[in-house]
Amino acid sequence: MSTVTTIRTRLGPKPGFRPVTPERRRRRRVQLAWALLVMNVLTFFPDSVQLIPLPGMVGKLIAQGSLPLAALVALSVNRPARVRPSVFIFLSSLLVTEAAIASLRSEFLFSALYRSTRLFLFVAVLWLLTPWWTRKDLLLVRTHLIVLWFIVGSVVLGFLIAPGMAMPEGRLVGTIWPIPPTQAAHYAAVAAGLTGVLWMAGLLKRWVALTSVAAAIPVLLLTHTRTALVALLAGFLIAGLSLFTARSRARRSFAIAIGVFSVGALTAGSLVTTWLARGQDEDQVAALTGRRFVWDAILAQPRTVWETLLGFGLSNKSFNGLPIDSNWLGTYYDVGLLGVAICVAMVLFVFVGAWFTPQGPRRALALFLVAYCVVASFTESGLSEASPYLLELTLAASLVYSRPPQEGAE
Template identity: 40%
Template sequence: MNTDRTPKIVGTVWGLLILNTLGSAGAKTIVPLPRSLIQMVTMGALVTAFALALVVNVRLRVRTSSYVFLLTLLLVSSVISSVHLESGFGALFRCFRLALFVGTLWLLSRWWDGGTTFVRHHIRMYLAVLGTVAAGLVASPGAALPDLYGGRLVGALWPLTPPQIGQYAAVIIGLTVLLLLGRRTDRTSAAVVIVPSLVLLALTHTRTATLGLLLGLALAIGSLMLTSAAARRFFTWAVAIVAVVAVGFASALQTWFLRGQSQENFSSLTGRAKVWHALLAEPRSTTEHLFGAGLGDKSFDGLPIDNSWLAVYNEQGMIGVCLVAAFITVLGGVALLRPPSLSRACAIFLISYCAIASYTEAGLGDASPYLLHLAVAASLLATPAAAAPPQAPDVPRRRRVPRWAQRTEVG
């Protein structure tokens, strides 16, 4: 194990990174918050996180990490694609933000030791975010369930969209279930996290988060079944419950899943497919094909792309796509090569969730919650730092007696 204990300030740094990735666009809040103010808070959180990480790791001790190294290469590629200013000066600002984000991860990598420390930080911080969502729902149900979003749950105190809330809820539910199976938390503490998060997830009607949670947990628990009796029991009960619910509440589940959409709208993934086809049909030069148009707001012709791979292709080109595929492949490959353990199961859940969500959500090419999820996976897959060998106590050296003195004593 790593004998260098994780300072408490590291949890604060992680919370500031999460605050930075909450974004500034979303539903209308109870108290109107100017977007400039929100951007000032989120960017200030990132600068503060980097400064605190630098203070706590003033000697710049870092651990080798393929994930952060590939992120650094992605940053370099993003700078190259953004210097042409096709996306305006905002592209360079986003590169600066990504540089601070990646630099903070490098500074925190010193405490990546394969333990669950960052998993707990992740759960606590996102539970606090969901606490603001629940508080907004209690304070103003109308603002939290607006007609503009089809009655789906949004953030009424901080502008959060239904997919964001669903993502946060699904991730902490999955991680808490795995901690419970690994006996790293008790049932009461797990229930405090899981039950309200499930309610909020259901109110968001977020299909991507729900599927990511179910499939990610299935893969993660499957990796524990050979070595954990608790995992085998949970998997058996979960399959039985899902089968009963699927049969008994098929109509209600279908209604929840369709969210009142027509068959045509559902088949086009709520209009996403039209944006994707238009993006791929856009003529591009060789430079744009390789490096993209520079970091932007993950939109095309004013419409959200909502696909990580196409967003990366549009902004960072095929080089960016290859780098994103590389760090997901590396993390997944390392996870498969590790022996069964709780850390490995949590990493598999996070990697699989991000891979599933990447089809209908953007974020793998820029500072985002998805990169933080994968950073937690990287911390779980890191090998523990070798402890320094114990030093032998100082023993006074025995004085050697000359031979002539020995002969004198004998004589």
């Protein structure tokens, strides 16, 4: 045995063997911390259909427990704790402070303070991950995309195992982990958009891009979620235009898209109209599936000066038992006009940063993410709480960071 070991030592490692270096270990822990953040915002819905029934307490414990675990992993890789100065994360911290102050006067004090604490810890982990914002290999973007592939893959797998269970009321849902159709559409749309932008920028192989899009787009269409589809198209258009003069792939993609759109408009116009209507009449579509009634009620609610400026404290984004389904009205209800102003500043900061970022993949990816979040924010909520939208807007902010890209954390 000693002779064999000696011979192997002299010959060196086996072909294809990659030693686990300290840098690889750090990178894996950063990826694990980001994946745990995604797990934390992957809300568990105990009343949804499930192939493997989990008790509600267990599912919530998995989702909520991933946040403190992400904090521990981030602290283990960032020792001693060092952060990069960031206007975006500073604004997020202001939002945390404002939410905590507003929650002190909330009618539901315990739940509001719990949500404020969760948002504080969420933003703290984002602070700890700032040293990895400037990597040339786009570590956080690739990690986010890999996690999205797993989520979309679980939705597809659930559909293949039990198609009837996965399509209640004619809309695709996640059944392995309970994911409502709107969230499944969100994950599929962002996965498809990031994949398309990376491919146009020459950073992703064709077969990987085709496989990802071939899985994500059907999921998006089967969820019958209009917001995610419109946000995807808007974000991809803006990102593609930013690469139009620099990448031939972007120009070819636009030519193909125009051809497909023209043929589709002529041959499948009625089918598209039926899909968009989703079985609703004109009054339901005009009322945005009942959202306008909730929005009008929020705006008509009597408020004191304090409640107008600071809101009623963080809630579950519902009003009188009905979902608010609007980031801006949900933010206004929870943290008032001051919270809305902070959210607007966060979005504008990323847009302005992207404007001054040199043309290339980082700028295109940031534009896709921020455009998607802005379009979706009108009928989805999340920028003022720990959510996929805040996580993806942070990802966009990391791409427009002004410091020169570095290979790893300093």
